[in-house]
Amino acid sequence: MENRRSRRAAAAVALVTALLTLVGALAAPAAAAPPPPYVHGGQTVPTYSYASAVRESVQVDTKLDSDHDGTPDTVSVDIVRPRTATRVPVIMEASPYYSCCGRGNEFQLKKYDRNGTILSMPLAYDNYFVPRGYAFVAVDLVGTSRSTGCGDVGGPAEIGSVEAVVDWLNGRGTARYRDGRTARPGWTTGRVGMIGKSWDGTLANGVAATGVRGLATIVPISGISSWYDYMRLDGVPRATGYPGWLAGAVDGRPAGTCDAVQAGLTSAGDDTTGDYNDFWAARDYVPDAGKVRASVLIAHGLNDQNVFARNFSRWWDALAEHHVPRKLWLHQEGHTDPFDIDRGAWMTMLHRWFDYWLQGIHNGVMGGPKVRVERAPQQWQQQADYPAPGARPVRLSLAAGGGGAGTIGTGGGSGTVALTDNPDLTETQAVGDPNAARSDRATFLSTALSGTTHLSGTPTVTLRFRSDEPDTELTAKLVDYGTAARDDYLANDLSGIEDLDTRSCWGESTADDSACYLDTTEVVHSTDYGVLSRGWTDAAHRTGLTRYTPVAPGRWYSITIRLQPQDQLLAAGHHLGLVVSLSDTENTSPSSTGAKVTVDLAHSTLSLPVAGATHLGTVATAPQLTVTAPATRATRSTPARRLP
Structure with a gap:
């Protein structure tokens, strides 16, 4: 009897000991898994x-x-x-x-x-x-x-x-x-x-x-x-x-x-x-970003x-x-x-x-x-983010000039401009010599900026227009007029870089697979102006992109051209320019209709995404600018199908 009791007591003690050991093991923090053999120093x-x-x-x-x-x-x-x-x-x-x-x-x-x-x-x-x-x-x-x-x-x-x-x-x-x-x-x-x-x-x-x-x-x-x-x-x-x-x-x-x-x-x-x-x-x-x-x-x-x-x-x-x-x-x-x-x-x-x-x-x-x-x-x-925190749309007015460039400013818009479609108009012709009177483009210039202006976001141009044709392309280009060192992003098949004679190595090589690559550098030129952003739209898609709706010739409509996003500084003393034209066969393949378009500037605006101060004021008369086309910059050709 005594031996049986002793055996039961011993068993109970063993069970309690095992349970305490298990509880201790569960309560103790797990040992950290060792890092993989290829991880050292974080x-x-x-x-x-x-x-x-x-x-x-x-x-x-x-x-x-x-x-x-x-x-x-x-x-x-x-x-x-x-x-x-x-x-x-x-x-x-x-x-x-x-x-x-x-x-x-x-x-x-x-x-x-x-x-x-x-x-x-x-x-x-x-x-x-x-x-x-x-x-x-x-x-x-x-x-x-x-x-x-x-x-x-x-x-x-x-x-x-x-x-x-x-x-x-x-x-x-x-x-x-x-x-x-x-x-x-x-x-x-x-x-x-x-x-x-x-x-x-x-x-x-x-x-x-x-x-x-x-x-x-x-x-x-x-x-x-x-x-x-x-x-x-x-x-x-x-x-x-x-x-x-x-x-x-x-x-x-x-x-x-x-x-x-x-x-x-x-x-x-x-x-x-x-x-x-x-x-x-x-x-x-884009609609599936939530997935x-x-x-x-x-x-x-x-x-x-x-x-x-x-x-x-x-x-x-x-x-x-x-x-x-x-x-x-x-x-x-x-x-x-x-x-x-x-x-x-x-x-x-x-x-x-x-x-x-x-x-x-x-x-x-x-x-x-x-x-x-x-x-x-x-x-x-x-x-911190893009667009830059604090960036906001600054609404600027457009006004007609006396046969040459019009104005961009913080005052009210006024006047009208007439445009005739010219499929042969090049970008250099459109944005160069902005004060010259041309029937195939309209230019607008700001005063000299009083300080550095930070553009960050997507510019837009809203135009009230009428056309004598049922459809036409509308093109807008934002230009920085002023001498500066700029990237030639059109160079070498739209890359903006060129090869150097040296190579740098990134990893291990074999006889069949080298890890060494040509070093490159940005192609940079000093130019009198640079195109900051471009935008295009089709007049028959003014109410949305899912339906082709021709315009009624002679009737007034409003349309907004979305330019491409940008993040860049405009230097003090430079002038902001806006160029409006119709078909742009260097960048698109429009159905050039030969349209004649009138723009009502009193109801047309430029919306500029600005982080910080704008440094633009009112202007009564467009400044007279002398610019030289960037002859050393790469030029565009008629748009070909290209691989993305």
């Missing part, structure tokens, strides 16, 4: 050999049949990843350009070994980030290179093909190696960051707008957020037949495979009216004449409305990657950005101002 550091990285090529299955051949499309995906048992996140660039046109300032293409496995990737992302514990994944867009299907220019097929790759990386899809073996992404954490310039950055915007899980961040560089805002300018086509031509320019399928699809794209785009229709709505990512789960780092040129700045500003504003974590880099060049403008600062930012959003390293990258902006050549500033 950042990822080169740890793995780039030369011995795993290189593989797979075909990802989709649920699409964009070429209508009865077989689901497959997407070709090339991968470079560290040779490690540790799972790593993914930096991904999807592009239509890997075999047709090249990537980056040096137009690099993918290169493969004799077995069809990736040997060399364009750009430095793999060289720089793979040794630091990232995988780099390059996706051939549907219908291009080694992918099947047909591209639909930013539409459901293209976005869906890239979304399928994100799904596969997160275990929600299937893929095969080129020899038919099943490919499983057991090497990745599933966290994906998309990056790319132009069309590639556009794909990042579009995929983020689906809300796909696993896409943690995007870095769109000169990206499109609305294909209508890329190919149309408030009802005015930039070039006719653009969608079908663009799909054909990157087509990697056998001849004839995608002809019907491409013809359908051009037809659906509707050059005849220029309307915003279902075709364009399917390629407008975005990813953080967003945007980079864009304020003077980008390929993908106009409206594409970043509308996207930026929509993301803000939905509280999406975001930051913004703005520069004064054209269609250019920050890698070729301020390389060291940009790569530092990318490194910190991806470390935070893909690796979970708390490095403070989201602290401080949201915006870094270049307001003049190599003059960078931090700014």
Whole structure:
């Protein structure tokens, strides 16, 4: 009996001891998980050999049949990843350009070994980030290179093909190696960051707008957020037949495979009216900003004449409305990657950005101002937001002059001006010699600014007009008259940069894949004037973009021209100019009607987005300005279809 009691007591003590041990274990703080082997000092550091990285090529299955051949499309995906048992996140660039046109300032293409496995990737992302514990994944867009299907220019097929790759990386899809073996992404954490310039950055915007899980961040560089805002300018086509031509320019399928699809794209785009229709709505990512789960780092040129700045500003504003974590880099060049403008600062930012959003390293990258902006050549500033906090629309009046330039000022507007459409009018003719009387443009000048004026936001011009034709294009250009050093953003195919003879290296190289790239510099000239912003609209779309409504000849109407957003300083002593004309065949492909238009200036205004003091006053007579056309600056040509 005694032994039985002793055994029961011992058992009770053991049970209490076990329970206390369990409670203690639950109450004690969990031991912090050790950082990955490639994280030291609060950042990822080169740890793995780039030369011995795993290189593989797979075909990802989709649920699409964009070429209508009865077989689901497959997407070709090339991968470079560290040779490690540790799972790593993914930096991904999807592009239509890997075999047709090249990537980056040096137009690099993918290169493969004799077995069809990736040997060399364009750009430095793999060289720089793979040794630091990232995988780099390059996706051939549907219908291009080694992918099947047909591209639909930013539409459901293209976005869906890239979304399928994100799904596969997160275990929600299937893929095969080129020899038919099943490919499983057991090497990745599933966290994906998309990056790319132009069309590639556009794909990042579009995929983020689906809300796909696993896409943690995007870095769109000169990206499109609305294909209508890329190919149309408030009802005015930039070039006719653009969608079908663009799909054909990157087509990697056998001849004839995608002809019907491409013809359908051009037809659906509707050059005849220029309307915003279902075709364009399917390629407008801005309304879906509320679905975005990813953080967003945007980079864009304020003077980008390929993908106009409206594409970043509308996207930026929509993301803000939905509280999406975001930051913004703005520069004064054209269609250019920050890698070729301020390389060291940009790569530092990318490194910190991806470390935070893909690796979970708390490095403070989201602290401080949201915006870094270049307001003049190599003059960078931090700014709390965009537009600059406190920026407000300043309404300025327009008044007619005595046969030459009219005036811009804070007083009342008066008089009328008459314009006759001239399809041969060049921008140099329109904005140069502003005091000369011309029948094909009207110019308005301010007094000399009494202090530096900060423009930050989107200017608009509202005109009360009548036309003797049922339709006409209306063009407005905001000009800074005054000598200054300015970026020549039209130079070298609208990039605004030129190559130097030196190279800098960003990551590890192999015999087949160099990490060293030509250094570049901004093209800068001293000029007597610079065009700050441009805007175009179609008179038959004055009430909205979804319906073509011709004007009644001789009847008065009001229309607002939205210019492209800008962030720039106007120097004291300079004059602000506004130039109004009709068709602009250097920048658009209008149906030039030969219209004669009268503008009622008493009911027309310029709205200028100003942060701080305006430094503009009333003016009775336009100042007489002598300016020299910038002969050394690059000039425009008739707008051709161009790749984004």
